[in-house]
Structure formats: C-alpha cells, structure tokens
Amino acid sequence: MSMKPLEFDRRYGELDQVAGAYLGENADDAPEMPSRALQAYLRHTWHARPWALSVAEQQIREYARNPPGRLRLRLGEFYSVPDVGMPESEIQGWFFLLADHIKHSVEEGAVPPPSAVPETHWEWHARFPELAQFLGGWFSQDMPDEFADHDAAIDDYGSTVDRTLVARLVGELHELLALRLDETDYALAVAELGMEVDPQAPYTPGAWLALVADRLGGFRAEYGQPGADG
Known part of the structure; x- marks a missing residue:
C-alpha cells in the first residue's frame, strides 16, 4: 500500500x-x-x-x-x-x-544573488517552468510538421493556453533576458529548456526570445463603451 x-x-x-x-x-x-x-x-x-x-x-x-x-x-x-x-x-x-x-x-543567511545564472538542467526547469513548457511543447523537433512556421506556433500557444499562463511565460522571458547572457549562453538556455529547432531566421536566440515576449505580451485592457451606465 x-x-x-x-x-x-x-x-x-x-x-x-x-x-x-x-x-x-x-x-x-x-x-x-x-x-x-x-x-x-x-x-x-x-x-x-x-x-x-x-x-x-x-x-x-x-x-x-x-x-x-x-x-x-x-x-x-x-x-x-x-x-x-x-x-x-x-x-x-x-x-x-x-x-x-x-x-x-x-x-x-547565504542567499545567492537573484542574477545568478542556472547551472543544471534541473535548475533551468525549476526557474523557468512555463518557458520549458512552451519551448518543449511548441518547438520540439515535430514543430515543422505541426505548424507552418515559428509565428504560427507562437500564435497557437497564445490562443490555446490560459492567458494567466501566457502572462507567466512573458514574465519568465523577461527574467531570462534580464540575465543579459551572450548569444552562446542563450542558445544553451533554450536547448536546456526543450527547444529542438533553430530560432526563426534571421534572429539570434536572444533576439528571438525578445520577439516572443513582445508578441505575447501585448495585453490590452478591455473597457466599456464611453458613457455607458453599469
């Protein structure tokens, strides 16, 4: 038992x-x-x-x-x-x-600095869980068979995943970009997190991550009609 x-x-x-x-x-x-x-x-x-x-x-x-x-x-x-x-x-x-x-x-009280870069596979996934879900699920080696291109995969994630998780992903993308890694390290990061295809040409890994954050982070509040009563 x-x-x-x-x-x-x-x-x-x-x-x-x-x-x-x-x-x-x-x-x-x-x-x-x-x-x-x-x-x-x-x-x-x-x-x-x-x-x-x-x-x-x-x-x-x-x-x-x-x-x-x-x-x-x-x-x-x-x-x-x-x-x-x-x-x-x-x-x-x-x-x-x-x-x-x-x-x-x-x-x-030996607190590591928040800017420390993950060093193990476990740490990458523990720190960036939704990014790992996004890259491993939408950008695996099967991505070219499932989507017309990178933009289609990004749009599919944005339209099918709960928007709170999309917001969480955008936050993780900004946190990763704030580490200011060089492009070699960004390439290592996306590979550790499950990406099995190259970033969209002509973008470097870091630039592509910034592009994804911008595309998925375009939240706009919905307001009522001007002059509407309740």
Missing part, C-alpha cells in the same frame, strides 16, 4: 525536491563544499520558496535518522531514493551531509 499524496508530501515532499536536483548530476558533496546539484537547489529555493529550506533539512535529517524498516518496505510506505551513483551503505551519511549544508546555508 503506497502512501496517499498528502502523507507523502508531509514526510518526503521536499526531500524529493532535493533528490530531483541530483538527476543527471554527481552526488559529490564534501563537508567543505556542497555539490553543484545542491548549490542549484539552494540557489533556486532561496528565491522561490525560502521557507522550504527548513522543511528540506528536517525531512532529510529525519529520513537519515530513521531509514525505512522491513514493515514500511513491505507496505511500500517509504521514499525510494533515486539512483545517485552511490552505494546504498553511504546514503545515510550523505543525507546527514546534505542536511548540514542546508542548515548552514539558512543559519548563515
């Missing part, structure tokens, strides 16, 4: 967020330096959900202190740690190390 979602989140929800940051990354945390994966988790969580850091520290430490016994294993009521390339015998000590790093970050 697996746990219900609410119980899973209460026990392991934030632990699962931390573990997810390690997918595709090395779990090479050391006492003097957190791994690239944990730094990415800290960087994003400090600005998006700072309250979650204490939850993560508590859940990780509790799991390390009380690993699942035979009964919980048999019932399926436990968190299955993803494969991080580490022997099972070392997982407990690694969890204690993660909890210590998170605790140190909170107690020292």
Whole structure:
C-alpha cells in the first residue's frame, strides 16, 4: 500500500525536491563544499520558496535518522531514493551531509544573488517552468510538421493556453533576458529548456526570445463603451 499524496508530501515532499536536483548530476558533496546539484537547489529555493529550506533539512535529517524498516518496505510506505551513483551503505551519511549544508546555508543567511545564472538542467526547469513548457511543447523537433512556421506556433500557444499562463511565460522571458547572457549562453538556455529547432531566421536566440515576449505580451485592457451606465 503506497502512501496517499498528502502523507507523502508531509514526510518526503521536499526531500524529493532535493533528490530531483541530483538527476543527471554527481552526488559529490564534501563537508567543505556542497555539490553543484545542491548549490542549484539552494540557489533556486532561496528565491522561490525560502521557507522550504527548513522543511528540506528536517525531512532529510529525519529520513537519515530513521531509514525505512522491513514493515514500511513491505507496505511500500517509504521514499525510494533515486539512483545517485552511490552505494546504498553511504546514503545515510550523505543525507546527514546534505542536511548540514542546508542548515548552514539558512543559519548563515547565504542567499545567492537573484542574477545568478542556472547551472543544471534541473535548475533551468525549476526557474523557468512555463518557458520549458512552451519551448518543449511548441518547438520540439515535430514543430515543422505541426505548424507552418515559428509565428504560427507562437500564435497557437497564445490562443490555446490560459492567458494567466501566457502572462507567466512573458514574465519568465523577461527574467531570462534580464540575465543579459551572450548569444552562446542563450542558445544553451533554450536547448536546456526543450527547444529542438533553430530560432526563426534571421534572429539570434536572444533576439528571438525578445520577439516572443513582445508578441505575447501585448495585453490590452478591455473597457466599456464611453458613457455607458453599469
């Protein structure tokens, strides 16, 4: 019997967020330096959900202190740690190390600057979720078969997706452009976020992102007729 979602989140929800940051990354945390994966988790969580850091520290430490016994294993009521390339015998000590790093970050108030550029695949998607949905869904390798051109794909997104999500995408585009990356890094960014076709000619990746933000951000308020009463 697996746990219900609410119980899973209460026990392991934030632990699962931390573990997810390690997918595709090395779990090479050391006492003097957190791994690239944990730094990415800290960087994003400090600005998006700072309250979650204490939850993560508590859940990780509790799991390390009380690993699942035979009964919980048999019932399926436990968190299955993803494969991080580490022997099972070392997982407990690694969890204690993660909890210590998170605790140190909170107690020292080591807040990364908001202008920091994402460094891992997980961090790109955590920071720009709607942009990843847009690029991966509308600009995959199937895009030329589904749409006449880039403009048609943009128009389809704008006309079929809830306008609050469109507004969220425009905000994420402006946040990405505010990082002022060079074009090589913008090309890397759109690839990390799921874009599998080249930007619309003759635009560079950064210029194309700005074009998309401008096209989708043209919101106009709707007003009543002049002189109308209620």
